[in-house]
Amino acid sequence: MIKSLRGMNDILSYEESRRFTYFIQTATEIAQRYGFHYIETPLLEETALFKRSVGESSDIVGKEMYQFEDKGGNDVCLRPEGTAGVVRAFIQNKLDRAGGTHRFFYHGPMFRYERPQKGRLREFHQFGVESFGVESVYEDAVMIMMVADILGALGIGYRLQLNSLGCKECMPPYRDNLVNFIESVESEICEDCQRRKLTNPIRVLDCKNEKCQSLYENAPKLINSLCERCESDFAKLKTILDANNITYEIDTNLVRGLDYYSKTAFEFVSDNIGSQSAIAGGGRYDRLVEFLDGRPTPAVGFAMGIERLLELIEMPEVSREGYFFGAMDEEAVDRIIALTQQKRKTDKASCEYRARNLKNHLKSADKVNARYCCVIGSNELENNTIWVKDLEEKIEKTIRIEEL
């Protein structure tokens, strides 16, 4: 038997399928209310795109990409995340030159060659949004509120963690400062942190090693080293969130795993889905468009991990809906098929192809959760009528077929 590849799942059970489509519908509707429109970009991109945007020092690019050479000799890979492709499309279509604001949302599969566990698949789905051209910190706040809206609409509880990563003015001096500090404790920190010191020193801050964490308690904090503008924007962000009843925790060690983030960084986490607890994450990436050869354009976005959210969604009750048709005599089957097709123009409708007794039709109608069970037997066939029972109200009547 041929099986799906490791870490690549089918979404096909009734419940999963229902949850998945419900999520997409809900998130799409909310994104559209916020003025975002759908963008679809290729699953396959040039490898260089991710190396330059996500960053070579990140694990995602360093060891998790599905990378290969295509038949034309191009170095390509399956997208490990969504932002890079959207930014590429933004620049390629010269929207950076067009000016103004551009707001997109997307959803689709992402690929990372990781060791699978609960909430971590090799092919997984994200829903994300990207906003270009807005420098104002209000946009950052609105992004966060949008995530909160989506999670709220789905009945999902969360904790919001917030940090500021600084900008090109205040980040580099801080980084130097931090490297100096790391060197002062270098002999005691873990191997990973020693490596991080060289590749991406900021990442030592969210090291999970307890010993490292205790050493870093005295590390300089970026949040205390922000320049005036970053400082005031971060303060403003908190004010806006407070005013809109969004509760958050400041996590000075929150470092996004992708190198392109600056200033606002946030992560929504859930305590109910195991160790892979990040359900949404995002932030500002004002420098990325420029890095990818576009005109400097401020931008901010987020992504949500759909599989991680699925089991947390509080689904609405399923209610009886639509029609079920059945025939009790062979001669009536053709008639109910025609009636079903007619009903399907406006309503959900299904039917039984075999002539069966009434009890069986009622059972089947109940099983498919139909609201109305409509049956034609010999009496009805003769009189050109149809027997209809409302399975919810338990009311039944026989009506002329035209009245259905």
Next chain:
RNA sequence: GUGGGAUUAGCUCAGCUGGUUAGAGCACUGGUUUGUGGUGCCGGGGGUCACGGGUUCGAAUCCCGCAUCCCACCCCA
């Protein structure tokens, strides 16, 4: 990539220290005296016990390997 656990019917699981045709509940399906469901009763189908080796007279059960899932590390959505 590292360590640990699991793997028996579509699903959730039993199966004692190896012993004949591997079980249950749910699900599916058929019937249930003249046309009434979700909630009665009776029946039926479905498993090379993940896969590959080995030990044994005999393996779902013991041993080795392998795959996948789960948990932790790691990483991140």
